[in-house]
Amino acid sequence: MMQSLQEVLADPEVVWDLTQNPASFRFPSSPAVVAAAVHWPPHITVSRGTDGVLTVSGAMGNVMQVLSRTLNFTYSIITPQDGSWGAERPNGTWTGMVGQVVQNEADIALGPFGIKLSRSRVVDFTDSFYFDDRAILAKKGEPEIDPWGFLYPLTDSVWAALAGVLAVVWLMLGMVSRRPKVVTLLDWSIELLLENVRVFLNQDVTKSLLGTIKARTVLGSWMVVAAVVYWSYTGTLTSLLAVRHIPLPIQTLRNLLDDPSVSVIMEPNTIVTDTISKMKTGELRELHELQFVGRVKYQHAATFPAALDTVVRRQHHAIISTSLSADLFMADLFTLTGKCDFYKARQTFFTSTHCMIGQKGSPVVPAITHRIRSLIESGVYGHWLLSEIPAITTCRSSPPITLVRAPLSLANLWGAVVVLGTGHLVALVAFLLELCWARTCHCRHSSMIPAENTRYPYSQVAIKHGGEKYDDMAGCQIT
Structure with a gap:
């Protein structure tokens, strides 16, 4: 019968060899390792077969294959009921994958996880194999004509x-x-x-x-x-x-906070939600407080694609996720529809690490770290991630303008019409002021120009009328 990892680690010789030679160690007998995982493309895809057995694929699935071959173990996948990474309860217990590792239900958890102090007290982290930040994913506006x-x-x-x-x-x-x-x-x-x-x-x-x-x-x-x-x-x-021009109104976190018509969709019980809840001031604190005015919806990452194609498409919601996940969501919808209807905001924030975790004090974690380090240095993990998103650059760099072929209308040119109308209005006002000035002025010229001198168009030409002399520019009698 196959032994569990905990039974194999009860052998002092195995532990000594694992501790002294973590880079080259292989289990002499293949133990059964239990790994906790949550569906989170493109890092990891959790699938359930017809027999009810869970399997993993994607970049983290490839990592598990490498670890299984190099350390000589077999593994099975379990997933937490709440589908979360893990948050600490008021009584000190943990939920999600972290809780499964702490309670010895799982030997390791794939995550990937962000490192935080409270987690490091109860589990051990491997080296980070990826860094990612958070991005805002929103719906593009409809193409608009710019009259200016x-x-x-x-x-x-x-x-x-x-x-x-x-x-x-x-x-x-x-x-x-x-x-x-x-x-x-x-x-x-x-x-x-x-x-x-x-x-x-x-x-x-x-x-x-x-x-x-x-x-x-x-x-x-x-x-x-x-x-x-x-x-x-x-x-x-x-x-x-x-x-x-295609409006892209939300480009920063401040834009999102200041728009009361847009609600935020986030994943619960993550390093982001836990960290911003402890902040005292700043934009991230304001993001946390949106839940108190009904502008935050907590959903698991597996539901984000459906939300993107429904409530986000109606421009009443925006999704906050990792930047790479946002690229995946846009690429998948482009593959289905052939359109880039969504965009990532220009500003990113809250950069975090991506690690695996193991039980506290487990000698397996350093051995896993050595193998992950090799994957990082060779660039294999990054290659696996990008291969999961074939159309990653298609919508990431889509232009905010579109070209149309349509006859010109007043909608295109009303800005120029406004300029023209404003010019005529100013001219009319100037003309009326001149009339008022001409009627109220009193001309006192000691000399006048001969009437036949019309050489210069700018001169004030005096004319005779009824025995009196008038200035044809001012309309005033000359004394």
């Missing part, structure tokens, strides 16, 4: 550079052009600025400003720059109008 897309063909730096060049050209044109004596410096400066803006918008140029070669040279150089930028802008804008 006409501002995007040029970056902020290009807009700033254009403003700087415009200011330089404006000053240079003011220095090399001739200002009519009848025009004030302020009016002349405004007219020059508007002239440069007209050039940038590919409009005509006032001939009176091209009287000198210097002025023509300045305006000509500005025309070249404006034409290149204008053509680049129009070409890029055509492409951007065919783009739809």
Whole structure:
């Protein structure tokens, strides 16, 4: 009859050999090892056969195969009733896989487990063979039209550079052009600025400003720059109008905490839930307190894929899991649907170790550590994990924009219409103010310009009407 691990370890010679030569030790007679496990892809997949016997596969299943061959033991799998890793009860006992190891129901537990002080008091940890952090998994928004897309063909730096060049050209044109004596410096400066803006918008140029070669040279150089930028802008804008932006609103833990419409799905009795419950301040403490306002649902990891395709898809929930598990969930749904409907938030948090555990003081744990260390150094464990997720990079790097082919509508361009309407409104207000000013002003000019002098479009031309003289710009009588 096959002996259990505890019966084999009762032999002092076996224990001495195991303690002195943990790297090369093999059991002389193959003992039966009981291992506790919980279904947690891609690390470990627990399956129940038609005969009711549990088997494990995945990366941790491969680890068990290596340990079984190199240490010469057979193993059987058990799983805790609550399906958890293990948490300490108020009376000092433990639940989950940790509880099975502490109560000698299992010799080892596959986990993988995060190391914490309370657990280390009752079990022994192997070396860590993987580090992972926690990520937020949420549903992407529906593609939206950005009405302000006409501002995007040029970056902020290009807009700033254009403003700087415009200011330089404006000053240079003011220095090399001739200002009519009848025009004030302020009016002349405004007219020059508007002239440069007209050039940038590919409009005509006032001939009176091209009287000198210097002025023509300045305006000509500005025309070249404006034409290149204008053509680049129009070409890029055509492409951007065919783009739809996909909202990804939750990018940090703070975004999740501040959105009262989104609830959190987490796994119970883990190192994360236990640690954040003991924190006094900070975002992780706020995450723990969400349960008191009904914004936390505790579910086992095996139910996450179903939750992802139901409540998370409706954008009322978000899942917090390890980053690798989030990649697995997205990849599996992509394999089924061909779409990347979900995304991982940019921020990750709470990095933890991944270890196996054994009974406290067990000499088997150092022997397991030596073999796990070899798997880590060779990169085999990481290779096994990635091989469990064939489409791991497909949705991880999916772009937040999509290209569509549809006719332009007001939804695409209402931002430009708002700019146009605002400009007309400002012009109307300025016109009304000018009318009010013209009616209330009192003109007192000691001299006037002959009526036949209409050479300059900016001059204030005096006309005769009924024996009196009027300024055609202000509409006021000249005394």
